[in-house]
Amino acid sequence: MAFKTVRNLIIAGGIAAASLTGIAIAAGGSGPADGYKMIHKHWHWSGVTGSYDVAAMQRGYNVYAQVCRSCHNLDHLAFRHLGDKGGPFYDEYYKNPNDNPLVKNIAAEYEVIDVNPEDGSEVSRPGIPADYFPPIYRNNAEAAYVNNGAVPPDLSVMVKARNNGADYMYNLLLAYSHPQPEGITLSTGQYYNPVMEGSKIAMPPQLQPQEGVFEYQSDTEGQNPPEATIEQMAADVTEFLAWSADPKLAVRKEAGLMSMVYLLILSVLLWLSYKRIWRRLKPSEG
Ligand code: HEC
Structure with a gap:
């Protein structure tokens, strides 16, 4: 019995060590080059209760619309x-976003x-809330032709598509100045x-x-915007694109927290009823 447990422990330890090594190799293989040190930011939405910052997302949308939009679609x-x-741009007053001005x-x-x-002919019209962000190029061939042979990828899920995507996006935008x-x-x-x-x-x-050239407007709450430094714009556009890649994060965290509270109450009730049911039994001796 004891021998088996020890053997299982050794096997489990071996597997853990092997997978950790694998992770280390994988991470090492795709890290930044030439002594560039990744900046790891503490993002608003990290942690158990963190959520996206509305003002930052709004500023980030502006950066997307005015800078990235000329090449990247969502x-x-x-x-x-x-x-x-x-x-x-959620507004409590307009629960249905189709009505949100x-x-x-x-x-x-x-x-x-x-x-x-x-008559089936092609027409161009202003967008309505139900439309998806319209493609910028007719196809990849045109995208590549305009961009020296490279196709600017979709940005709506990019933060999910890269390892540690938010830090990746932020650093990618800032790293051009590295010698x-x-x-x-x-x-x-x-x-x-x-x-x-x-x-x-x-x-x-x-x-x-x-x-x-680019100035932040005040946000919908009327707060004064920060100065549009490179770091600020990189952080804000990252916040917006992190939201677009995982828009249900806040709802999910809320549900997670509620179920934790529920489980806690349930455990207390179970413990109390357990105490009550076995109240009259004395612990057996020997
Ligand atoms: C002038 C066109 C242009 C603009 C404007 C532009 N990009 Fe790009 N972007 C590209 C092209 C082209 C690529 C593909 C690069 C490659 O494959 O080498 C790319 C690639 C990317 C990638 C993917 C990098 C990877 O890991 O593959 C990210 C992320 C990105 N851009 C973010 C942004 C953001 C954020 C903005 C706005 C702040 C922006 N881009 C503005 C042309 C543009």
């Missing part, structure tokens, strides 16, 4: 999602290609970026000090 996002509970205004800023039901070591040759349209796998990326640096 394939999995409809405008009305912006007004869902937990989303950047902010969401309507945002949708109307986009041009959507539709079909005229009368480029000698011996790296870049072809036309390539830029040095130690966070990108292979340290070469076909995306030009996006966030520049943009005095007068």
